[in-house]
Amino acid sequence: MTTTDYVQVSTLINRLRQVLEALNPANAVSAVVTVIGMVSEPPPGDPDRIEEFATAFAVAAGDVGPVATDVQRLGTQRLPEIWRGVAGVSAAELMIATGRLVEQTTPQFTRTRGALEAYAAELRTLRTQHADLHAALHDAWRDATHIAGFPVPDPTALDDLARSLAQLIAGCIEVYDRYVVAGDALAIALGDVAGKARAGAMADSNLPPATIVLTTGSGVDGSLNGDNAILAGAQATRAADRYGQLGPEDRKRFAELLSQAPSQAHRAYLLKALAAGHPIDDVVAFGRTINGRTESWLHQHLSLVNPGQTGTATYDGKRLDQYNGVTCGSMTTVVLRSMADPLYALHLTTGGQPDNSELTNIEAVQRRLEEEQQATYERSTRNWPPQLGTPPWGLIGELNSHADTLGTEYEFRLVDDTDAGSVNPALRDAVTAVNAGHTVPVLVGDSYPAHYVLLIGHEGSDLVVYNPGNGQVGRVGQDDFRNGNLGAAAGFRHANGVALPS
Structure with missing residues (x-):
């Protein structure tokens, strides 16, 4: 069609x-x-x-x-x-x-x-x-x-x-x-x-073919499973573009960094850091920080939520969820940013000092997550009654303030899942964005909009959804999204709006 x-x-x-x-x-x-x-x-x-x-x-x-x-x-x-x-x-x-x-x-x-x-x-x-x-x-x-x-x-x-x-x-x-x-x-x-043709996303770039092959087949938990690639499609394209923008000396520095990386996962995270728009000096410092770490350490500290694994999202055994009743939009934003930017994820999990036990213990991590949620909430609810949660324009404003890192700006679209002319295009565009390697916040509710969840993957006819309300990663069928039956994965039945990459 x-x-x-x-x-x-x-x-x-x-x-x-x-x-x-x-x-x-x-x-x-x-x-x-x-x-x-x-x-x-x-x-x-x-x-x-x-x-x-x-x-x-x-x-x-x-x-x-x-x-x-x-x-x-x-x-x-x-x-x-x-x-x-x-x-x-x-x-x-x-x-x-x-x-x-x-x-x-x-x-x-x-x-x-x-x-x-x-x-x-x-x-x-x-x-x-x-x-x-x-x-x-x-x-x-x-x-x-x-x-x-x-x-x-x-x-x-x-x-x-x-x-x-x-x-x-x-x-x-x-x-x-x-x-x-x-x-x-x-x-x-x-x-x-x-x-899923991530290597193809970088095929026309200046990256060496061997680098492309050795970075696009690594998953968040070690094995590639559905949408759990470390370097998603849109990120692969941005990494290739930003590599092409490097000058000769910086390109040489990055090539040396890749050659010193001990595994495919390390190389993928380096390219992901480049895709997030960080200066080459910061990427080099990040490379030195992760170079001596195991792959399991990388996955724990650089990927808060795994789209390839359903169940409770945890860090060091503690559930990753919103810390109070109105920060669903803030936690959605935090998780979205962490999935796009490994340096941001590293800050959340280590405070930038991975060898400092006072900053890496679970209490310190939870405290940083709460502080980050609160700061995000305050920025996205200016001139809005704070007890009502994050308004769509506040969520969009916060996301777009990080457009350079995310590789796109977002725009909000209202959805009426009782109207096929409204819900069908929204579903198609949301899933298309996820397939391209983005994540998509979804505003859900029953009689009124009440909660944000994050669409983080798509497998077959299922959407993979992270729910900050309970920290669960679950699946919901496309037809259930279309027909107002999101309950099990989202906590509410109806999709009321989506934040789409523009």
Whole structure:
């Protein structure tokens, strides 16, 4: 579905609803003529052509598998030490990492095939239903405007026409609504696949290819699992861009830093620090700080919340949640910033002095988190009754004050999950942002907006949500987001607004 198709179909749905609301026996004849013209075209798209694309991805998935196996086999063989350059690794290590990267292609191609096939099947069904509805509209018009085969209006049939026309218009709305939902589902699935192509995000950069391969396959807890990559897609792109902006001397310093890094995780965090916009001197100092640390130490101190692991988010056994009843927006902001900026996360967990036990014990960490929440809360609630929590404009203002670090500004969009025209685009855009490597605050509530949660990942048809109210990382289905059923993961049922990267 193209953007033009999306806009045109959404407009058509709104116009059909307007006709349905105004429908009565007196205007039924003119309404049916109007509707026949409005729905003259079926939902756009060629199911056969889409299925051809699906088959091509299936063939590609089969071709890629043996390549990944062969490349990894090379890495396990005895290879000469042909370089110890920018990446600072052996040929064998690089070949193994390359093989793992290629190996990830097969399931993504398979997923793309499935998404295309599902879309083609739904499109074929909807085009058939559209043809049936269009024919029924013609029949209804003829029944009301002909008597005994002659073109004479039948006043006695107007009530029946209005009733049957209402059902047919509702059927047309459902067809086009399902078309939009199917298009969103395809866009979300393909966006998720594209978002996981992190090496591709840096492919056209000045970064050495070995560095790209050795930094895009590392996850927060050591293994890459869904959206838990240390260097998310948008961050990978920013890291490549900012590396390209370095002068020759600074680029040499950063290359040396990478060559001294003991693991892929260390290299990924160095690139993440560069992506967060820190000066090269600060990145170098950060590199020296983490160089002698284990990977488990990195994951504990530089990644507060892991999108690849559901359950209670903790630090040193203590739950990571808001410290009072009104700081949900503040804790959401703190976690969002910590996921984008490892130096900020390091400050929260160590006070900038990781070897000082007085600053790294759990009481000191909790105290800093509370102070950071409070400071964030005070900045985002100026000229607003503090007992009411963080207003959307306060949240957006706080996020945008860190745009250089986050790589984007945010804008707030109200959502009515009882209106498909409101919730469907919001869901699509929120998931698209997450797939691209951003995190998205969501304002939720029941009878009124009451709480903020953070959308931090997307796997299959599930959204991964961090809830600062109880410190839980949970999953909620896309359909549950769409239908006002967020309760288990968010603590409230309805999505009332989203803060989207602009």
